[in-house]
Amino acid sequence: MTTAHQAPGETRPGGRTARTRRAVLTAVSEELADGGFATLTMERVAQRSGVHLATLYRRWRSVDKLVCELLTDMSSGVPLPDTGTLPGDLRALAHGIGRFYGADRTRGLIEAVVAAAARDPQAATALRDFFDERLVLAGELVRRGIARGELPADTDPEAVMAALGAPFYYRILIARRPVEPGLAESTATAVWAAARAGAYATGDRRPAGTPERTGPEHDGPDDDGAPGRGD
Amino acid sequence: MTTAHQAPGETRPGGRTARTRRAVLTAVSEELADGGFATLTMERVAQRSGVHLATLYRRWRSVDKLVCELLTDMSSGVPLPDTGTLPGDLRALAHGIGRFYGADRTRGLIEAVVAAAARDPQAATALRDFFDERLVLAGELVRRGIARGELPADTDPEAVMAALGAPFYYRILIARRPVEPGLAESTATAVWAAARAGAYATGDRRPAGTPERTGPEHDGPDDDGAPGRGD
């Protein structure tokens, strides 16, 4: 048919619809701050937001989708700096990220988004697209730096920004410890040093002091169909 | 009581018990390789392994616990190299990690473990402890390098190894793209350059070419109780 009936909220986005949306997303955010993804259920969101359970299922279908929408709602949590020098920008951005993830609320959100992406393919692509876009935007800092002659021209801007963000996500998701200011400082210093050394350059040039030999390039996964045995 | 009846598998670990355990863990691993965490249900594991559903619930209680045990079962997937020089070791280890996560099976496992940790506190501490231990073990490479005079004495070994691992987890969990050999190469180069520049040094020394000013140290999270609004 011509008019495909999609989920509620599309044809009458104003007034009440927008109000319940806000109430629900706020409730999800608070719930994540309180008990994290573990205690995030449709039931609890319904109670906290005052929106009926059936409405939640009708509009969002699952907690994964809820978390997913909260992510896109959080668009610009970390502003992009412009200090005039690349190391200054890297430092400012790292501290911005550090401050952002210093809060329980945002740390819980990231954890939830990754967990949601692990179960819901749609959430997975949403997550990927979201960070793709942020990476390209933040890459502008690096491009400015290259234009100023602070880095080699063949430096990959997105690779630099990925390197700047990675330690924070490692800290949150893997090491599972609070994000401290020291991490921001250390990361900014590290990325700047690495970028200057040409670690993110696309050419085959290699900085002095780095081993030159070509191997080992890994080709195929050694997949034997069974999990590794414990020792 | 004196003898606290814990979960099955403790008092009679041999023979059949061990056999079902193997069958189940293999099934979980295969299921993760096939459809990822999204399709990992107790039901499917039961079917694939041939172990009855009730047995799964009795011994493991949930998929989160299953994934958790699979992680500890995978103890040593990446061997620690000893090439004689720190940059050589970093490069070898990075390629080892890269090869390990080049396979769908292991990438799915990491995703699953993080997702499980987001829901189950016990899985969360298991994950943290697991990587804590790996970090300390791998830190030995750095300690050897320091002893050889390749790095400043006040370099934090665990920080270096965290920096070496972080980009891979970023790639898997956030960027959601396959892990390629180029990432290993770039990461090894970057960490080596950063470590030499003193980015992971605990002292207050700062390498040349890095801005010196102290701010901005972030103090408190700006927590207003509501999610950020979209732009």
Place this chain on the structure above:
DNA sequence: AGATTAACGCGAGCAACTTCGCGTTAATCG
């Protein structure tokens, strides 16, 4: 080898989660 009982297989029963139908409220448009 024989006795003991942990661990398993099986199906029924219970609980939590998800959906449905219907009446009510309030955006949106003429």
Place this chain on the structure above:
DNA sequence: CGATTAACGCGAAGTTGCTCGCGTTAATCT
């Protein structure tokens, strides 16, 4: 401002996921 109907509230029905009790199999110890 009045008509139309999208979105919501409500309770019940349907579905899935999880647990329990009992009989059977096979580790473990003597």
